[in-house]
Amino acid sequence: MSLRITKSHVLATSPLRARAAVMAAGLGVSVALGAGVAVAAGNEASTGAVQSAAASSVREQAAAQDRAASKAKVAAQAKAAESAKKAAVQKAAAAKKAPKPSWVDPVKKYKLSASFNQAGNLWNSTHSGQDFAVASGTKVYAAHGGTVVKAGGNGGGDGPAYGNAVVIQHGNGTYSQYAHLSRVQVKVGQIVATDQQIALSGNTGNSSGPHLHFEIRTSPNYGSAIDPVRFLRTKGVTL
Secondary structure, three states, X not given: OOOOOOHHHHHHHHHHHHHHHHHHHXXXXXXXXXXXXXXXXXXXXXXXXXXXHHHXXXXXXXXXXXXXXHHHHHHHHHHXXXXXXXXXXHHHHHHHHOOOOOOOOOOOOOEEOOOOOOEOOOOOOEOOOEXXXXXXXXXXXXXXXXXXXXXXXXXXXXXXXXXXXXXXXXXXXXXXXXXXXXXXXXXXXXXXXOOOEEEXXXXXXXXXXXXXXXXXXXXXXXXXXXOHHHHHHHOOOOX
16 A cells, blocks of 8 residues: 655644754754753852852951960960079079178258357267257167167166167177157167167257257267267168
């Protein structure tokens, strides 16, 4: 049996093929577009991951630098504290080794007023000592170690002009006297050390105002005084 293809068959099948071709073409475009979108999305994800990793690395580096700086600061502080401690120990050791002064000022803060051998109407002839102008109640110290041989009112026995007074015997025939005191804090026979507090200054006896009258003598009694400023300077005391 022979097959006859008529014009109607051709017309019937051609539209179907055309529609199939259009659908296939559309599907290809969709696939191509989808692949492009997928590639773009992948590229964006990859870029984000790289940026995130870079930021994390920067943070880690900053944290490491902070830790290093903190350790360096702690180490510097520890070193400074150790140096200060070492310096304090050395200073204390040096202070122990350094000899204590043999003679000292009888008061710590003062202004020199009437001087030795100065003329005036407050004493019989010339001034027998050096006056230290200080407020009443100022601490008075032994200029040198020794034994108290006079202490109390009436100049400790030297007369009322001195008021309350103390006389200390030192070695080699040297004596120191402290007068016009408001309070005597030692007694006869007591041994005192250099720079030991012995009294409080005042305005007792023949005095025109609060001060300490200080003498260096060659005997315990009035009339044997020498220039106290010159004497103390020979002992290293600068007035």
